[in-house]
Amino acid sequence: MSRDVPFVLVDVFADEPLSGNPLALVPDAEGLPVSTMRAIAREFNQSETTFLVRPTVRDALWRLRSFTPIGAEVLGAGHNAMGAWIWLAATDRLPVGETDFRQQIGDDVLPVRVLRNDGSPAVVSMEQSRPEFGATVSDSGELVAALGLVDSDMVAGEVAQTVSTGASHLLVPLRGRDAVDRARPDSARLLPALHAADAEGCYVYSLDPIAADVGSVAYARFFNPTVGISEDPATGTAAGPLVASLVAAGKVADRASVVVEQGYALGRPSKLAVTVAGEHVLLSGSGLVVAEGVLHLAE
Missing domain, CATH: 3.10.310.10 (Diaminopimelate Epimerase; Chain A, domain 1)
Known part of the structure; x- marks a missing residue:
């Protein structure tokens, strides 16, 4: 049967x-x-x-x-x-x-x-869910190495931080799209870094998107070895925390509707629309x- x-x-x-x-x-x-x-x-x-x-x-x-x-x-x-x-x-x-x-x-x-x-x-x-800002990575050397990058690929003066709007992900600011595209994570090394930051996945991003003229604010990739995902083309549970952190830092205006670009490195362009208004995070x-x-x- x-x-x-x-x-x-x-x-x-x-x-x-x-x-x-x-x-x-x-x-x-x-x-x-x-x-x-x-x-x-x-x-x-x-x-x-x-x-x-x-x-x-x-x-x-x-x-x-x-x-x-x-x-x-x-x-x-x-x-x-x-x-x-x-x-x-x-x-x-x-x-x-x-x-x-x-x-x-x-x-x-x-x-x-x-x-x-x-x-x-x-x-x-x-x-x-309401944004929750968690642990920061004060020593980024091992994290950067686990991503297959070098220290100069990180944005000077900024730190990686775990942020959640329902799922906790480590947000890693990189200096440009080229650095985002060059990331080649070593899952065995990335896992301990994520556990130490109390994060599930890793969202690397830069603030030089492809289509800034039509509302894009970030260019990103997502790696989640904790649940067996080598790379995800579009991650709503990471785009929400990212825009929430950008609003908190004054880099995106509160209540602005913006787009996060993801998936380009996989040949699957994705556009995630996010609006943050105070503690309200809307993904579309x-x-x-x-x-x-x-x-x-x-x-």
């Missing part, structure tokens, strides 16, 4: 197919054991695979469970949640216009807003459903 389980691939934070951050999504995952979800995530080998199931709390419309290829469950709301709501809108499961919903991720119920117009991809916006993006199929699983 076998069970047929449909799946789709969604390119998130993408303007066109085969760009952005690909998400494997299993829309009808109710009844799948967690062990099977983890096995499916290994099969797809995407940075995250998301499963839509019934919520266990009254206020949420859907519960989202997301796993990395090594089976780690992701409890932040980034491209994993974006892709699910993009699919729901693209398949006419959401009303036309701008509508607020609630989603369950882990034990949290988080708001999500979907703007759906006929003939164009939906825009999904999610408020992240769009995307496309690019493939669909069926898994044939043993009962």
Whole structure:
């Protein structure tokens, strides 16, 4: 006996197919054991695979469970949640216009807003948690070496800092796009540096984006060996903390809607829109459903 389980691939934070951050999504995952979800995530080998199931709390419309290829469950709301709501809108499961919903991720119920117009991809916006500014790396030598860079690649007078808007990531300021692109992290060396900073992933960035003239403020790459992600093309749980830190430092105006560029080094350009207003961090993006199929699983 076998069970047929449909799946789709969604390119998130993408303007066109085969760009952005690909998400494997299993829309009808109710009844799948967690062990099977983890096995499916290994099969797809995407940075995250998301499963839509019934919520266990009254206020949420859907519960989202997301796993990395090594089976780690992701409890932040980034491209994993974006892709699910993009699919729901693209398949006419959401009303036309701008509508607020609630989603369950882990034990949290988080708001999500979907703007759906006929003939164009939906825009999904999610408020992240209040920014929390954590540990700084006072001695950057080992961190820089773990990234395959040299001391002069760091911005003089600045330090790497762990910041969270739902997931804690170490933000590393580099002097230019060339330094960001040259990063070649050694996971075995980067892991201890992340643990010491109480961070999950590492977001290297520079403030010389490609499209500064149309609202981009940073150019970034994301490495997360703690959950088995060598590099992620677009990371909403890191872009939010980055813009929050730039606002706190006075480098981005409060309430400004700005874009973080990511994924270019992987050939998957991604644009993550973030607005920070005081303690409120709003992540927005769009995307496309690019493939669909069926898994044939043993009962």
